[in-house]
Amino acid sequence: MKLVVILVALLPITVQAKKYFIPNFKANWHKALELCISLDMNMVTVESRQDHDDLVKFVQKTDKFSNATRFWLGASDLAEEGVYTWVLNSRLATFTNWAEGEPTGNDSENCVEMIHNTYVNRVNWHKALEFCISLDMNMVTVESQQDHEELVKFIRKTDKFSNAARFWLGASDLAEEGVYTWVSNGRLVTFTNWAREEPTGNNAENCVEMIHNTSLNWAWTWNDIDCRGVQAYFICEDRQSVAQF
DSSP states (O other), rough: OOOOEEEEEEEEEEETTTEEEEOOOOOOOOOOOOOHHHOOOOOOOOOOOHHHHHHHHHHHHHOOOOOOOEEEEEOOOSSSSSSSOOOOOOOOSSSSSOOTTTOOOOOTOEEEEEEEOOOSSOOHHHHHHHHHHHHEEOOOOOHHHHHHHHHHHHTTTTTOOEEEEEEEOOOOOOOOSSSSSEEOOBOOOOOBBBBBTTTOOOOOOOOEEEEEEEGGEEEEEEEEEOOOTOOOOEEETTTTEEEEE
């Protein structure tokens, strides 16, 4: 269950014509809506660039602001798949600020969040894990051919895709040499897409990366590599969704 900070419209601190309030806990979207209604308030509505800029200005002044911040907005396509409306007034979400490749538009992703993330550089595996956890997410898990194909399709749509791309996956044999498990659930890695002669299985290479390198004839193949010494982009996931950094 995804838990995100709640951002409520219409309370004490004034920003232009609107007032905002942020509770001191995280909740899923439905609980956030329930809380807002119980306070005789609404989940926040962003219908213009001015609304967006005012909201960002407010958030930056609060103790909830960080370099990895996420907030629920009062928009969803729960009523009709692919048609996003504001819960406050049922109007279509005509002003948007979607991330690249969003919205993904599948049946399991129906509610809108606003994310501020400045952590977009390559990092080692441990830093990638730390960051995903800070977002209440997991490093990506690939347990089937379908998972693999959907992940590749997702990456191809991002600005991190190139003919020499590498991404951390959420798998390692740090717990037991030669036994690869997924950090998200502790299950054994049974589906694999290792490059030829990989994994090499030595004590210095314990974390799994996925590499697409046309010059090496590596097409989204896996490699075990030094967890700390290598810097790569990484992929976080929440349930069936993925996000790359």
